[in-house]
Amino acid sequence: MSELLFEIGTEEIPAGYIQPALDALAAAAAGKLHGLELAFESIRTFGTPRRLALAVTGLQSRQADRRQQHIGPSKKAGFDANGKLTKAAEGFARSRGFEPEQLQVVTTPKGDYLMVEEDVQGQETAALLPPVLEALIRELVFPKSMHWADCSLTFARPIQWLLALYDGEVLPLTIEGLTSGATTRGHRFMAPEDVAVNGIDSYLATLAERFVIVDPAERRAKVVAEVRRAVSEAAGAEGAQPVLHEGLLDTVTNLVELPCAICGRFDRKFLHLPQEALVTSMREHQKYFPVVGADGRLLPLFVAVNNTRIADRALAASGHERVLRARLEDGLFFFNEDRKRPLADRCPELSGIVFQNKLGTMAAKSGRIAALAGLLAERIAPELRAAAVRAATLAKADLLTTMVGEFPSLQGIMGRVYGLHDGEKPAVAQAIEEHYLPIRAGGEVPQSLLGALVGIADRMDTLVGCFAIGEKPTGNKDAFGLRRQAIGLISILRGLHISLSLETVAAAALAGYAGVVEQNPGVAGEVVHFIRLRFENEQIAAGLPQALVEAATSVGFDDPVDCLMRIEALNQIRSQESFPVLAGSFKRIRNIIKDNRETAIDEALLTESAEKELFAALTAVRARALPLLEQRSYEPALLAMLEIKNPVDRFFDTVMVMAEDAAIRRNRLNLLTALGELILRVGDISRMHVEKE
Incomplete structure (x- = not known):
């Protein structure tokens, strides 16, 4: 059994592209090897910002010899009335390199057909691999690709080198003038020269010597260890722990080849910012890890992960501190300015934000949500009607704040913070934040019924409006995230055990668009059917038999x-x-x-x-x-x-x-x-x- 090592060396690839590309590379390689009837023991992928690599072990060194059947015309078409072969049958035999006398009759599920059997000699794996590797490069898809120089090839970033080894020997491969070899490259700054390798083990060891941790899982563990070390070594940080956000860990892992963490500080005055705003500023813009104390509250500390070893930690920390200080000064300014105006005063200005060209402005949407949320409250919890209308009226107002303009992921969160500052009831402020939940499939749902009512109204308004103007998801096209909206609606109803008639709510939502869209009663049914399909998919994905799920939904899904x-x-x-x-x-x-x-x-x-x-x-x-x-x-x-x-x-x-x-x-x-x-x-x-x- 043999091994294959293939590395595509590039300029720095965006962090979010790397893991999906490695997954696609492994799947495509497995598919192509299976298609060639080449067995293998394992496929592993490695990746850093500068490389995507594939390692196949236990690879079959040669295709097995096999007998291949070629099916031709049917028996009826292959023989005439006298039982002699027709010209169609003779032509088929000769097209396959056989004499007509060698034709056989075989019974298939479709009937009797003429057939010839060919003895096919297996090819050497080394001869089969170069076209496979070229196809892997050309077929790899990224969210955005680019051309460079005079190449017709597109890739996430320009390809700089190719490493292709089969049992230590270079596989001949040339793409756009770039020829494969037996060399890789170490860390861009600490060991940039070419270095030869002769196999998978050699590749891993050689890159490690040249300051590259090529295995993403190993590199991720190193990032975690480095961040924790940096916090533990920070003076005055007793009991401190870094906030290891999974998404940020994934990003940082694919931003570096050798993680080296350093802990910095910022002025305590910035702790007056809402915790979510501080964390977002550090995480989204700077890719820094926040630090909390034993009580879970933020400390004036952060951890940055560099891609090189740090000789002067104080100097490196001061550089990160200057950058973060500027960000936080902006955030504190935005926060203080935003609080000078109540959320309620911003609501009329929502008329300047377009929700959808054919469906009007965000002000109109807020009015519809408020009316629908009030209607839902009357039927489910009448005592919440006034609060539901108030929360829905204010739900989108924070879109006009500078904090949300700077950090869009804070929408809803800042609405809660500003609502409490304005003196709104805590339940109303909480509902402003919660109406966006769940943000993603499987995410946290609203904890309060009030937040759930506003969230249901918001999602149903979007679904009905888009269906009414024909903006329905097709294939991969879902411009308004209607699938996500439907799944979120189901999650809210399930999570808070809210029993209601979807058809009735959809009809009420459609009535809210009177004068804007045609009042087609069939729209409500279409929306409910769309939600039902998402519901069925969820249940089946959870492991329930399709027949069982459809047995229930087919007789009623309105609730x-x-x-x-x-x-x-x-x-x-x-x-x-x-x-x-x-x-x-x-x-x-x-x-x-x-x-x-x-x-x-x-x-x-x-x-x-x-x-x-x-x-x-x-x-x-x-x-x-x-x-x-x-x-x-x-x-x-x-x-x-x-x-x-x-x-x-x-x-x-x-x-x-x-x-x-x-x-x-x-x-x-x-x-x-x-x-x-x-x-x-x-x-x-x-x-x-x-x-x-």
Whole structure:
């Protein structure tokens, strides 16, 4: 077994591009090797700002010899009426280098076809790899790519060198005049010269000697260790701990090849800034790690991670301190200026911000959100109506503050801070921040019902407005993040267990656009269907069978919380021994009743003992199940329904549903329809029936 080492050396690649590129590189390499029928033991990737590398171990050194079948025309087209080969058959044979007499007939799922078998000799892996490596370079996709010099190739940054070794030997590869070799390069500043390597182990060791930690996981661990060391060595920082934000760790890891951390200080006056503003200023603009004390409060310290060893720590720290001081001075100025005007005074100015060209301004959106939030509060928690309207009215006002203009990620957070400063009720201020939650899939949801109501109103307003003007997501196009909005809405309803009618809320949101968009009643249904698809995808991704999820959603999704409860009940009940049999019987019932909607049953027309027994069982089960269904106790209701399995089986064994007498036939169909309607109150369990092979 052999090994492959391939490195693409570049100018500094943006930190956010590196890990996705390494993942894509590994996936593409595995796919191409599988396509060539070359086995391998493992694929690893390495990356720094200046390189993307691929290491394959246990690589098969040669393709196996194989016999390959080539399918030609059908037997019918290959032979004429006299049983002789047609010209089509002869042409196919010769196109493959065979004599017509060598054709065979083979049976396929589509029928009988002519076929020839070819003995294919496997090729040496070394001969197959150069085109693969070139394809890996040319097919790698980045958020933004660039041309350089007179190259037609595009890449994240200009390629400076190529390392391509197969069992220590250079693989011949030339792209845009750049030829592969056996050398890599060390740290740009500390060891920039070319250095030869002869394999994967040599590559890792040689780069480590030249101040490059090429393994991202190892480099990330080094970043963490360096940051912690810098804080522990800082004078007067007893009990201090760095705030190791995962996203910042990922970014810093891919900004450096040799992490060297240093702890700096800033003036205590900046601690008057909201903690979120301080952290954001350090993290987003400077890529510095904040430091907190034992009580969790920010200390006037920060940690910067350099890409070189530091000879004069005091000098390096002072440089970082000057840069951060300027940022924080701006932030403190913005903060003090913003507080001179209440949020409420800024609301009219939202008319100067366009929400969407066809949907009006952010001021109009705020008015719609306030009206919808008030309506939601009236139906869910009437005592919160005034607060919901107030929070929704102020929810977007902080977009006009200089702090949010400088740090967009602080939207909502600064609204809370400024709202409290203005004397708004704490619940209203909290709702201003929370209405943006969750920010991403799986993120934190609002903790307060008030924040949830405003968040629901905001998301539904966006969804309905965009659908009304035809701005629906298609493929990868989702300019307004409607998928994210729908997932966020589902998360809020689930997280706070809010039961409501999506159709009603969507219709109310559409009414808020009166005079702006056409009042097409179908828009509300489209929006609910869109949310339903996101909901189903989430449940299936969580590990539930698709059939189970669709069994619940197909009979009703207007209230997602209710739908979740029915899904849980179906999931619990499906392990019962009698459930698969009942599901199979229900599928049969669904096929029989088809378009029948009547459920009136005339006992006088029940002549067979089995149908009388089924009617009695249905009556008893309905009496027990209906109160449970009204209470949304779906699992006990389903357990009660399972008792009807045996009467249903006997009914199908002895009763002819489609009797010649029209009245009896209709009565039996009504009996089955009534049974079906009861079960459909929970889900269409016929979808969960699996046919035995």
